[in-house]
Amino acid sequence: MLCCPLCFGDSWIEWKLRTEQNSIGFCNFCGAENQPLVEPSTLTAYFQILVDCFEESRLGMSLGHLLRADWGLFSRLSSTQRDGLLDSILGHDFHLRLFLPPDQDSAERVQQWDFFREELKHNNRFFPKNIPNQEDLQFSLFSLRIELLAGTF
Numbered sequence: 001m002l003c004c005p006l007c008f009g010d011s012w013i014e015w016k017l018r019t020e021q022n023s024i025g026f027c028n029f030c031g032a033e034n035q036p037l038v039e040p041s042t043l044t045a046y047f048q049i050l051v052d053c054f055e056e057s058r059l060g061m062s063l064g065h066l067l068r069a070d071w072g073l074f075s076r077l078s079s080t081q082r083d084g085l086l087d088s089i090l091g092h093d094f095h096l097r098l099f100l101p102p103d104q105d106s107a108e109r110v111q112q113w114d115f116f117r118e119e120l121k122h123n124n125r126f127f128p129k130n131i132p133n134q135e136d137l138q139f140s141l142f143s144l145r146i147e148l149l150a151g152t153f
């Protein structure tokens, strides 16, 4: 089973998959044609960092649900397709594990970055008002959020 950038809907993941593609063709998960394809395990290390930012809890929700609702990932996929892709990335039956969203401090830091990104995209590209403390200006939702949640800044 091979996946493609359209499965995820994130600019950093798209760039990552395009640079590491094995072939071009039909995506087994979202059904798109003529896409750069990779083994889902290409992304395992990155998603594992992400998983570590969430607290596992029987009172939580599936990571796939949280990532779609809060981050907008997997928006092209049905729940079944999304769960299958996450299992291929993170291991058999991963979709059965439940998680709580990251704590409030992390959420606020991520939100600050989101405001900044939106301002750059839509309002004042050259003189942003909401400059975050860090100087890293890499604008991928996925990588920024992982770095913020993991506290690597």
Ligand SMILES: [Zn+2]
Pocket: 003, 004, 005, 006, 007, 027, 028, 029, 030, 031, 032
């Ligand atoms: Zn796909």
